[in-house]
Amino acid sequence: MPIEILPRSGAPRVLALAQLSNSLGDGAYYVTSALYFTRVVGLSPTQIGLALTIAWAIGSVAGVPLGALADRRGPRGAAVLLALATSASVASFLFIRSFVAFLLAVCLYAVAQCGLAAARQALLAGLVTPAARTGVLAHLQSTLNAGLAVGAALGGLALHHDTPAAYLGVFALDAVSFLLCAVVLLRLPAVAKSAARGKGEPRLAVLRDRPYAVITALNAVLLLRMPLLSLAVPLWVVDRTNAPGWLVSALFVLNTLAVMAFQVRMARGVSGPRTATRAVRASGIVMLASCAVFAFSAAGLEPWLTVAVLVAGAVLQVVAEMQQSAGSWQIGFDLAPAHQVGQYQGFFGTGIPVARTLGPLLLTSLLVVWGVPGWLLLGGMFLAAALATGPAVRWAERTREAAHHRVPADA
Structure with missing residues (x-):
């Protein structure tokens, strides 16, 4: 194909x-x-x-x-x-x-x-x-x-x-x-421009949407994978393993080419909230496995075996990345009101700058300072955020159904 x-x-x-x-x-x-x-x-x-x-x-x-x-x-x-x-x-x-x-x-x-x-x-x-x-x-x-x-x-x-x-x-x-x-x-x-705000509707309604805020926060945790690849993994490879330095560049190229080649295929099974939450949940499991494999790379193996372990960790990481991306895109759009997609996507997108801002300090503290236990804790964070996404999405859906049923009574 x-x-x-x-x-x-x-x-x-x-x-x-x-x-x-x-x-x-x-x-x-x-x-x-x-x-x-x-x-x-x-x-x-x-x-x-x-x-x-x-x-x-x-x-x-x-x-x-x-x-x-x-x-x-x-x-x-x-x-x-x-x-x-x-x-x-x-x-x-x-x-x-x-x-x-x-x-x-x-x-x-x-x-x-x-x-x-x-x-x-x-x-x-x-x-x-x-x-x-x-x-x-x-x-x-x-x-x-x-x-x-x-x-x-x-x-x-x-x-x-x-x-x-x-x-x-x-x-x-x-x-x-x-x-x-x-x-x-x-x-x-x-x-077409969005319809005018309804009576009593706040200008920035997303700021009052608590379920969507929780989902955005969970997504920000999952997006810590971004500084993980660009900052934490290079530092780990150089400081904690016996792998050659050029492997850092090779792992980055591997990630880029994998997303180019397989992101479209990985997204094909995601078509609604249920499949999206399953994709996010699966990404958390795979990300935990990736963190465990990266941690194992510091076990003092032969250099060629260390390289193989790091490549395996990077492959698991990019699989989790593509799963999480597809699921989060679907969730972010499905839960945004049709006339407020811009502001909802603007809020959902804050996960990227938050991860870029807080991620370097958090990841260097966990991985460079703590080492192997830090990897396992980070993997647990990814898994917890992924597992919590499903209940948060269901909470958001319930609030929207309740709001829909209240409309006739208020009219």
């Missing part, structure tokens, strides 16, 4: 092309930005970390009102404007020479990125039938990984030359990629 990356023609393909365009630039940016701002601009790693923490914290808060704005004003226009804002924020990196300027630029970048993610989800909801959304999102994830992989290779060329001009070329490429994303999004048909 051939690998499927781009979806079939129509709105899903246009969305995928928009995703591909900006992910190319982002892939190059991710692998070069830290070195540029430390070596060329002269910022310290502490300053960069502080600025990024503040920026993503602000971005996570801004995602909800920007998603609500997309609901009210139309998601296509909002997505285009936010793509242009992201492009402008990246272009400003070309001129940054101080910490304050860097902080302001990355705050704009994080806010625009979080808002763009929410607006895109609202746009997808308006253009794709509910039954097809998870499948389309799987294609978009495959496209994202493909773009990041190619972009990272382009960033590698800049790292090879290691000159200010090479790094600035990467930032220019990323800025242009978001301009192209905005142009591609304009090819989509406009989606």
Whole structure:
């Protein structure tokens, strides 16, 4: 069976092309930005970390009102404007020479990125039938990984030359990629604005939806797998195992290629809340197994056997990632009211910046400091969050049924 990356023609393909365009630039940016701002601009790693923490914290808060704005004003226009804002924020990196300027630029970048993610989800909801959304999102994830992989290779060329001009070329490429994303999004048909709020309905209703908040928090725990692969596993491989350092890069490539090749297939069985919660539950079990295997890699085995164990752990991790992604996409959409998809997706999407902000400190404390017991505790956290997702989804469904039954009585 051939690998499927781009979806079939129509709105899903246009969305995928928009995703591909900006992910190319982002892939190059991710692998070069830290070195540029430390070596060329002269910022310290502490300053960069502080600025990024503040920026993503602000971005996570801004995602909800920007998603609500997309609901009210139309998601296509909002997505285009936010793509242009992201492009402008990246272009400003070309001129940054101080910490304050860097902080302001990355705050704009994080806010625009979080808002763009929410607006895109609202746009997808308006253009794709509910039954097809998870499948389309799987294609978009495959496209994202493909773009990041190619972009990272382009960033590698800049790292090879290691000159200010090479790094600035990467930032220019990323800025242009978001301009192209905005142009591609304009090819989509406009989606109707949401209906006006009902009497007594709060402007940001998602903030009062306790079941959805619980589900979002559980999803944030499950998303700790993101800094696990990019930060914790590399530190573990280098500090606690006898595996060669190049394995870190190989494990990252393995993850990227696996998602590209198999995310669409993994998502095919997810079509509603029941199948989605089963997928999330399965991801927790597999993630626990992955953590146990990673812990075993520190057992002082022969180097080749250590490599095999680490590869096995990475394979289990990426299987769990694809299961969790498919399940969470379905749940996040199914429980969002049709006229408030933007703000609900903006809130659900806060799990990503939360995981990026809190994950590094938590994971380094658990794994680098505690070692093997930390791996087992982390696996237990993944399993507990996954098992709790099913009851939380059922709670959310009951609250929606109760609200539906109250409507005639209030009319």
